[in-house]
Structure formats: structure tokens, C-alpha cells
Amino acid sequence: MSKYSLNADNFLCTLPEVLQDDPGMQALASAIACELETLAQKVQLAEIYTHIDDLDETMLDALAADFKVDWWRPDASISEKRAALKASWYIHKHLGTKSAIETAVADYLGDGKVEEWFEYGGEPYHFRVSSKNNANIVAQYDSFMAVLDVVKRCSAVLDHISAQLAHSQKFYVGMAMKVAKTGAITCEPVDVSDVTLLTDENGVPLLDESGNMLTT
Structure with a gap:
């Protein structure tokens, strides 16, 4: 134990030497030293800011009243109360801002987004x-609206609170491929200069039974 600790033994060390040999003064000093150690x-x-996580629920409720945490929830869990008390100084400092509303959203709805x-x-x-957090929107709606009236500007108007729904599903992608080949057919030119049509006496071309013109 440190010689600088606030305990009964260290308090007794401060008793003047002239009184240390007096049994009556020794007894009185011992009694006082024990009381001083307890105090x-x-x-x-009193170290509120650094010991919030060690304070009991009764003390948290009292501090919430002292620091005017108007959105305090008496029925909240002790962990929620500690979180709300820690955030209260920030909210009071930023009342009327988007940041204060976001802090209230995080405290009451668990998560969320504020859009101006x-x-x-x-x-x-x-x-x-x-x-x-759809469950908290329903369960904490009244409490959230109560704190919202405290932290937002009087001129600010809430349009609505929307629930974000998300689910996962399988997504299938298909692909088909077609392979085709094109080509061109060419014919050699035919010299028809030497072809002579057969005609009758009137010069009308003669046809076969299929209607094709007869040539020589």
C-alpha cells in the first residue's frame, strides 16, 4: 500500500509526536482515522464522469434528474441508462442540430439515418x-417522439419514420451463345453471244413442253 493512500494508518502518521505517547489521544486519533478512511x-x-459504469441505478436516476435529461426512460435497462447519461452532455451541447437527433435515434431505435x-x-x-430496427420503431415509438420534441428545433418537422426491410435471395444468371456461318455462292458468267434462239416463221421463240426457250 502506498504511503500516500488515504487510509487509517497514514492518517495516524500525521499525529504530532507530542501526542503519540498519550493513550487517550491515541485512541481518539485511531477512531477519527477510521472515519476519515471511510469518508x-x-x-x-463524486467522480461522476469517470465512474458512470460503476454507479447503481438509483444514482443514475438521480443524476438524470439533476442534469435535466428530459428524455430519460425510467424503465430502461441499466446499460441503456448509462449510455443515455453519457450521451446527455453531448445532446445538450448540440440541441437543435442533426447530430443531436442522430444521437437520440441511436439511443432509442438502435440504428438509423436522419436526412434533412x-x-x-x-x-x-x-x-x-x-x-x-423495425421492432424498436414500434416498441420505442412514444419514447422516441418524446425525446425528439426535446432535441430538435421547434421549427423542424418530422415527415415520417420509415422501416428499412432487407432480405437475401438467390440470383441466377443464364447465358446462351449462337454460332453461325455465312457464305456466298458465285456463278461464272455465261457467254450468250453464240446462242441462237429457235423461232417460227413469224420470229416468235419456240418453247419446249416446260416453257423453256429452245436454242441452238
């Missing part, structure tokens, strides 16, 4: 919230 241990309870009107083409000073 010194309780001093740590110019991000989705809405009316000026409007905003909307979307979240994948």
Missing part, C-alpha cells in the same frame, strides 16, 4: 428518419 472511500462517488429536407427534396426545415 475518503466515498469521495470517489434538402437531401431528399422535401419541404424546407423538414426531415425524415429511417431505421432497420
Whole structure:
């Protein structure tokens, strides 16, 4: 144990030498030293910012009232209360901003996204919230709306809260290939200068039984 620790033995070391040989003063000093050690241990309870994770639920509820955490949920779990208390100073510092609303969304809906009107083409000073945690949207709706009225600007208007649904499915891709070959058929030119048509006495070409002209 360090000689600088706030314990009874170290407190007794501060007793002046002139009083250390007095049994009565020794007894009185020992009693006082024990009480001082107990009080010194309780001093740590005042270290709020660094011991939130060690405080009991009653202390958390009291601190929430002292620090005016208006969106406090008395029925929340102790872990949720600790998270809400840690975030309260940030929210108070950023009241009326998108960041404060996002902090409230994370606290009550678990996850989500806040979009301002110019991000989705809405009316000026409007905003909307979307979240994948559909169960919390239903279960925490009233609580979330209560805190939203505290952290948002009075002129800001919530358009809606939308639930993001996601599921996975198999996706099949098919492909077909066709191979074709084209070609050209050419014929040698025929010299018809030496062909003579057979005609009758009137000069009409003679035809065979199939209608083809007869030549020589």
C-alpha cells in the first residue's frame, strides 16, 4: 500500500509526536482515522464522469434528474441508462442540430439515418428518419417522439419514420451463345453471244413442253 493512500494508518502518521505517547489521544486519533478512511472511500462517488459504469441505478436516476435529461426512460435497462447519461452532455451541447437527433435515434431505435429536407427534396426545415430496427420503431415509438420534441428545433418537422426491410435471395444468371456461318455462292458468267434462239416463221421463240426457250 502506498504511503500516500488515504487510509487509517497514514492518517495516524500525521499525529504530532507530542501526542503519540498519550493513550487517550491515541485512541481518539485511531477512531477519527477510521472515519476519515471511510469518508475518503466515498469521495470517489463524486467522480461522476469517470465512474458512470460503476454507479447503481438509483444514482443514475438521480443524476438524470439533476442534469435535466428530459428524455430519460425510467424503465430502461441499466446499460441503456448509462449510455443515455453519457450521451446527455453531448445532446445538450448540440440541441437543435442533426447530430443531436442522430444521437437520440441511436439511443432509442438502435440504428438509423436522419436526412434533412434538402437531401431528399422535401419541404424546407423538414426531415425524415429511417431505421432497420423495425421492432424498436414500434416498441420505442412514444419514447422516441418524446425525446425528439426535446432535441430538435421547434421549427423542424418530422415527415415520417420509415422501416428499412432487407432480405437475401438467390440470383441466377443464364447465358446462351449462337454460332453461325455465312457464305456466298458465285456463278461464272455465261457467254450468250453464240446462242441462237429457235423461232417460227413469224420470229416468235419456240418453247419446249416446260416453257423453256429452245436454242441452238
